[in-house]
Amino acid sequence: NAGVTQTPKFQVLKTGQSMTLQCAQDMNHEYMSWYRQDPGMGLRLIHYSVGAGITDQGEVPNGYNVSRSTTEDFPLRLLSAAPSQTSVYFCASTSGGNTGELFFGEGSRLTVL
Amino acid sequence: AQSVTQPDIHITVSEGASLELRCNYSYGATPYLFWYVQSPGQGLQLLLKYFSGDTLVQGIKGFEAEFKRSQSSFNLRKPSVHWSDAAEYFCAVALMEYGNKLVFGAGTILRVKS
Numbered sequence: 001n002a003g004v005t006q007t008p009k010f011q012v013l014k015t016g017q018s019m020t021l022q023c024a025q026d027m028n029h030e031y032m033s034w035y036r037q038d039p040g041m042g043l044r045l046i047h048y049s050v051g052a053g054i055t056d057q058g059e060v061p062n063g064y065n066v067s068r069s070t071t072e073d074f075p076l077r078l079l080s081a082a083p084s085q086t087s088v089y090f091c092a093s094t095s096g097g098n099t100g101e102l103f104f105g106e107g108s109r110l111t112v113l
Numbered sequence: 114a115q116s117v118t119q120p121d122i123h124i125t126v127s128e129g130a131s132l133e134l135r136c137n138y139s140y141g142a143t144p145y146l147f148w149y150v151q152s153p154g155q156g157l158q159l160l161l162k163y164f165s166g167d168t169l170v171q172g173i174k175g176f177e178a179e180f181k182r183s184q185s186s187f188n189l190r191k192p193s194v195h196w197s198d199a200a201e202y203f204c205a206v207a208l209m210e211y212g213n214k215l216v217f218g219a220g221t222i223l224r225v226k227s
Contacts, residue, residue: 004156033214040122042203042217043157058214090156102149102215104156 002026006091006105013081013112021076021108023091029103031094032074033058034066036087037107043090049074081112115140117204117218125224126194134189134221136204145207146187147215148178152200160202163187174198199225 007022025032033048035058045058049068063085065077074093078085088109092102118137126132138144145164149157161172168180178189187204204218 035217040219042117042119042219043215044217045214048214059216092157101159101162102147102157104158106154106156 004091004093004103004105006089006108009106009108011108011110013078013110015082015112017081018077018079019081019110020078021089021091021110023074023076023105024072025074025091025093025103026072027093027095027103028071029093029095030071032068033092033102034064034074034076035090035092036060036085037090038087046076046089078110081110083112086110086112115206115208115216117206117216119202119204119218119221121221122219123222123224125226127226128196129193132189132191132194132198132223134202134204134223136187136189136218137185138187138204138206139185140206140208144187146178146180147205147207148172148176148187148189149203149205149217150174150200151203151220157203160189194223194225196225196227199223 004025030051034046035043037043044060047066049055055066088107091105094102116139147162148160151157160176161170163170163180171177201220201222203220205215
């Protein structure tokens with residue numbers, strides 16, 4: 001079972017470049033989310049989606065865009081990368097809102113120079 | 114504001130010793146509480162969760178946690194730690210008024226001495 005798949009696993013960008021982190025899940029989960037993990041700060045929610053066509057902002061949405069055209073996919077876009085966006089990004093999904101178990105991808109490590 | 118505090122950044126225990134990781138939350142309503150574990154280079158895996166009912170919940174890998182409303186705590190325990198338990202542990206609370214999104218604590222890194 002694939003579960004939650006994130007690509008790429010590693011990426012280096014220059015300041016000002018744009019890129020998309022891909023996230024796909026094959027569990028037919030309605031709820032998907034993106035977190036960033038920084039040392040000493042735990043995981044912070046960037047954006048989330050409760051279903052296709054519906055997205056909302058989390059705690060730290062600035063500099064990121066998302067869309068949810070299908071149930072399976074939830075890409076995260078960095079429009080103009082900044083060094084402050086250097087982080088490890090995790091995509092997660094769950095069924096039935098967020099009171100159930102979150103299933104995490106393996107993470108994408110992004111470095112912005 | 115809603116928050117989760119894990120007071121210990123690092124904890125070191127000897128293999129076979131007992132373990133308790135602390136978690137305190139700040140949330141007005143009845144919380145949904147979780148403990149996740151992250152091994153190096155991996156995503157997070159759910160250890161256990163509390164929604165309601167019995168305040169002592171059992172999880173995977175021999176872990177348990179106790180919800181204490183009076184202390185706003187949800188501490189994680191294990192009677193005998195194994196070397197494979199070395200990882201980072203995160204406590205989290207679900208905010209029902211924000212689509213039940215999870216707010217995570219900063220994490221506690223567990224080191225196990227042999």
